[in-house]
Amino acid sequence: DSGVTQTPKHLITATGQRVTLRCSPRSGDLSVYWYQQSLDQGLQFLIQYYNGEERAKGNILERFSAQQFPDLHSELNLSSLELGDSALYFCASSVGQEANYGYTFGSGTRLTVV
């Protein structure tokens, strides 16, 4: 157990729907990062939050949004889902704003859009 908790582990939904993925960072970590990994693709950085504030943004679609709550857990909202959104979504956490000592990844949420 890495200490980073992601729920749910698996999600199957239809095109056009909206889902919410949840992440609780490792105890003491203030930064949360979201990544998307499609089949045979690399990890694509979506967004980072640090202590409740958005800190960095990657290739995140406008249909996607995220937030980090006062208790530091984070949610990634995906709306108007398309087949191409099917992927593994990983959350990672680190102590500081810069991941200079590496991330700790959660076990991921596998999203299947049908």
Place this chain on the structure above:
Amino acid sequence: GQNIDQPTEMTATEGAIVQINCTYQTSGFNGLFWYQQHAGEAPTFLSYNVLDGLEEKGRFSSFLSRSKGYSYLLLKELQMKDSASYLCAITYQKVTFGTGTKLQVIP
């Protein structure tokens, strides 16, 4: 921005040594990570290089040359369980991952 290149696939024999290369171009650089990822699982941290040179950790070693934009991961005494993808990632403002090298260890 950042650009990272790694070979897509490699095959090596159990008990042997394999070197996985990573080259990168980046506008800024804080450090370079190597992660291991088994299929369908989360990446796990292997090493982090900030300065030039070789860092050894058990069967795994990682090398960095900042002037050449080059790193490699060296795996010794290969075991079947080392079959996985190996991800090179650089950090500058955020962490950018390469697409990974899928290593197959054969008996």
